[in-house]
Amino acid sequence: MSEVRVRFAPSPTGYLHIGGVRTALYSWLWARRNQGTFIMRIEDTDRQRSTDESIQVVLESMRWLGLDWDEGPEVGGDHGPYVQSERLDIYAAYAEKLIESGHAYRCYATKEEIAAAREAHQKSGTKDGFRFQSPWRDRPEPPADPNARHVIRFRAPHEGVTSWVDEVKGKIEILNSTLQDSILLRPDGMPLYNFGCVVDDLTMEVTLVARGDDHMINTAPQIQLYEALGAAVPKFAHMPMVLAPNGEKLSKRHAAVGVLEYRDMGYLPDAVINYLARLGWSHGDQEIFTRQELIEKFSWDRVGTTAGRYDAKKFLHVQAEHLRMLSDEDIARGTVPFLARNDIDVAVDDPVLLKTIPYVKPRAETFIEVAEAVDYFFRNVEFDAKGKRKFLAPAYANNLRRLADVLEAVEPFAKEPLEHAVKAWLEENELSMKLVAQPARVALTGRTKSPGLFEVMEVLGKEKTLTRLRTGAEIAAAAPMHSD
Numbered sequence: 001m002s003e004v005r006v007r008f009a010p011s012p013t014g015y016l017h018i019g020g021v022r023t024a025l026y027s028w029l030w031a032r033r034n035q036g037t038f039i040m041r042i043e044d045t046d047r048q049r050s051t052d053e054s055i056q057v058v059l060e061s062m063r064w065l066g067l068d069w070d071e072g073p074e075v076g077g078d079h080g081p082y083v084q085s086e087r088l089d090i091y092a093a094y095a096e097k098l099i100e101s102g103h104a105y106r107c108y109a110t111k112e113e114i115a116a117a118r119e120a121h122q123k124s125g126t127k128d129g130f131r132f133q134s135p136w137r138d139r140p141e142p143p144a145d146p147n148a149r150h151v152i153r154f155r156a157p158h159e160g161v162t163s164w165v166d167e168v169k170g171k172i173e174i175l176n177s178t179l180q181d182s183i184l185l186r187p188d189g190m191p192l193y194n195f196g197c198v199v200d201d202l203t204m205e206v207t208l209v210a211r212g213d214d215h216m217i218n219t220a221p222q223i224q225l226y227e228a229l230g231a232a233v234p235k236f237a238h239m240p241m242v243l244a245p246n247g248e249k250l251s252k253r254h255a256a257v258g259v260l261e262y263r264d265m266g267y268l269p270d271a272v273i274n275y276l277a278r279l280g281w282s283h284g285d286q287e288i289f290t291r292q293e294l295i296e297k298f299s300w301d302r303v304g305t306t307a308g309r310y311d312a313k314k315f316l317h318v319q320a321e322h323l324r325m326l327s328d329e330d331i332a333r334g335t336v337p338f339l340a341r342n343d344i345d346v347a348v349d350d351p352v353l354l355k356t357i358p359y360v361k362p363r364a365e366t367f368i369e370v371a372e373a374v375d376y377f378f379r380n381v382e383f384d385a386k387g388k389r390k391f392l393a394p395a396y397a398n399n400l401r402r403l404a405d406v407l408e409a410v411e412p413f414a415k416e417p418l419e420h421a422v423k424a425w426l427e428e429n430e431l432s433m434k435l436v437a438q439p440a441r442v443a444l445t446g447r448t449k450s451p452g453l454f455e456v457m458e459v460l461g462k463e464k465t466l467t468r469l470r471t472g473a474e475i476a477a478a479a480p481m482h483s484d
Contacts, residue, residue: 002207003036003037003207004030004031004034004035004036004037004207004208005031005036005037005039005204005205005206005207005208006027006028006030006031006036006037006038006039006206006207006208006209006210007027007038007039007040007041007200007201007204007206007209008020008023008024008027008028008038008039008040008041008062008067008069009040009041009042009043009197009200010024010042010043010058011042011043011044011046011049011050012042012044012050012051012052012054012055012057012058013046013049013050013051013054014049014054014057014258015054015057015061015257015258015259015260015261016057016058016061016062016258016259016260017250017257017258017259018242018250018257018258018259018262018272018276019212019241019242019250019257021061021065021067021259021272021276022239022242022276022277022279022280023210023211023212023239024062024067025065025067025273025276025277026210026237026239026277026281026298026303027208027210028067029277029294029295029298030208030210030298030300031070032295033295033296033298033299036207037070037071038067038068038069038070038071039069039070039071039072039077039079039082039204039206040059040062040069040071040072040073040075040082041072041082041083041084041200041204042055042058042072042073042082042083042084043084043193043196043197044083044084044085045084045085045190045191045192045193045196047085047190050085055073055083057260059073059074060260061258061259061260064259064260064263064269065259065269065272065273066269066270066273066291067273071204079203079204079205084191084196084200087196087199087200088189088190088191090199090203091184091185091189091191091195091196091199092185092189094195094199094229095152095184095185095195097229098152098154098184098225098228098229099152101228102155103154103155103228103229104152104153104154104155104184104228105134105136105137105152105153105155106136106150106151106152106153107134107136107137107150107151107152107153107181107183108136108143108148108149108150109132109134109135109136113135114132117130117132117133118130118132131179131180132180132181133180133181134153134181136153137153137155137181149187150187151183151184151185151186151187152183152184152185153181153182153183153184154181154182154183154184154195154221154224154225154228155181156176156179156180156181156182156221156224157176157224158176158177159176159177160176161173161174161175161176162174162176162179162220162223162224164219164223164233164236166236166237166238167208167210167235167236167237167300167301167303168213168237168238168239168240168300168303168305169213169216169238169305172216172219174219174220176220176224179220179221179224182194182195182221183195193218194218194221194222194225195225197218197222198222198225198226198229201234202226202229202231206234207234207235208234208235208236208237209234209235209236209237210236210237210238210239211237211238211239212238212239212240212241213238213239213240213241214241215238216238219236219238237300237303239280239303240280240304240305240306240307240308241307241308242276242279242280242307242308242309242310243307243308243309243310244309244310245309245310245311245312247307247309250310254310255310255312259272265366265368266334266338266366266367266368266369266370266371267319267366267367268319268322268323268326268334270290270291270322271315271318271319271321271322271323272319273291273294274288274289274294274318274322275314275315275318275319277289277294277298278318279308279310280303280304280307280308281298281302281303281304282302282304283297283302287318288318288321288322290325316365316366319365319366320364320365320366323361323364323365323366323367323370324361324362328354328357328358328361329348329349329354331357331361331367331370332348332349332350332353332354332357333348334367334370335353335357335367335370335371335374336348336353337367338367338368338370338371339371339374339375339378341371342371342375342379344371344375344378344379346378352377352378352459353374353377353378355458355459356373356374356377356451356459357370357374359451359452359455359456359459360373360374360451373450373451376444376445376446376447377459377460381443381444381445381446381468381471382446383442383446384442384446384447384448386448387438387442387446387447387448388442388446388475389479391438391439391441391442391448392439392442392443392472392475392476392479393476393479393481394476394477394479394481395476396435396436396439396476397473397474397476397477398473399431399435399436399439400436400439400440400443400469400470400472400473400476401469401470401473402425403422403425403436403440403469404465404466404469404470404473406421406422406425407421407422407457407462407465407466407469408462408466409421410462413457413458413461413462413465414458415452415454415455415457415458416454418454418457418458419454422436422454437453439472439476440453440469440472441453441456442472443468443469443471443472443473443475444456444457444460444465444468444469444472
């Protein structure tokens with residue numbers, strides 16, 4: 001069995017779209033499953049839209065996801081350069097080969113001539129799509145000025161069919177009569193997509209091309225180029241698109257579509273990979289996969305043929321499951337950057353932070369939510385307005401003071417002794433827990449919801465607990481009376 005060599009070839013014209021990530025992911029999984037080579041190639045021939053900044057966004061996105069590449073930018077390899085704009089001499093050489101073999105020709109048709117031909121086609125009333133018939137296809141004599149501005153076109157066959165057996169779609173056949181003599185090189189030497197793609201995949205010895213099924217229109221012309229060059233044709237796998245919930249093309253108005261947006265929302269790389277893998281591929285009823293499980297189980301025959309629809313709630317569920325699979329230490333490590341966003345400087349091994357994780361882990365879904373759930377342990381209390389008005393009211397002031405006095409005598413200051421002391425005090429004074437618990441919770445956290453009250457006290461420690469309860473009592477005593 002020959003080595004598996006697959007590639008991901010994004011155009012650096014902005015952020016890395018999650019649809020593109022799924023394409024990269026499937027190729028990466030196939031390479032890793034087969035101990036093959038995963039190649040990163042930058043297709044930057046659209047010079048007006050391609051930027052160095054976008055290239056760095058693509059590379060940063062792939063690094064964050066952990067989709068490492070074996071050849072490509074920043075890594076190197078034996079088949080470079082791996083940026084198309086640095087390969088123009090390679091494209092020129094292959095174009096000359098096709099001209100010499102009679103499979104391509106120089107076309108000197110002007111823009112005006114092509115426009116006139118298109119207008120004539122429209123006036124003819126035919127329902128067939130416009131295909132330019134170059135007068136230079138079979139013209140034996142050269143132009144008056146052989147250095148005149150021109151493109152290089154492929155001499156496409158007009159008869160027969162071009163076919164392939166797609167790894168996802170099955171057998172596909174395209175009538176050659178529906179294809180035209182496509183441009184290979186522009187006058188400035190820049191290749192068009194089909195030609196650059198074929199030359200790159202051929203010279204980089206790619207064995208399988210995986211991409212969205214919107215590219216199926218390009219496959220027959222590419223196969224013809226391989227055959228004209230006398231080269232082996234790689235396998236093709238065309239995956240259905242990732243659509244919005246309403247079936248439209250996925251865009252920013254439907255969801256966060258840039259990969260790094262999920263990093264900034266506190267998602268885990270493995271959760272993103274898990275969700276995108278399942279958005280078009282399945283393995284029985286299993287929904288949650290580790291990275292290693294995806295590598296071991298991925299295969300093209302389990303990729304579906306219908307478009308997957310983005311589901312934000314399901315995505316968040318997958319994220320939450322992966323968060324809970326982490327150790328407390330790893331959750332703390334992931335939470336620290338999000339605490340820093342709120343000007344809370346905490347070390348990843350901070351003992352208070354590590355104590356809080358087991359209490360917030362069952363309810364949090366992202367690192368942002370973990371950070372929000374623990375921030376009151378590290379900063380002054382910021383009160384929820386409704387909670388403060390309802391529970392830091394004059395009726396609760398005395399109970400908060402008395403509770404602080406009871407807790408001051410508790411040693412060790414830990415959950416079970418605290419709970420035992422408070423329950424004994426409540427029974428002795430015939431008080432209900434509800435008259436104390438919520439006012440205490442708001443005084444300690446600023447919120448009406450938190451982990452268990454005694455867990456919060458233990459993590460805060462005696463000094464902070466007593467200070468916050470007595471401050472809460474003062475606020476309650478000074479609050480205006482209200483009817484509710």
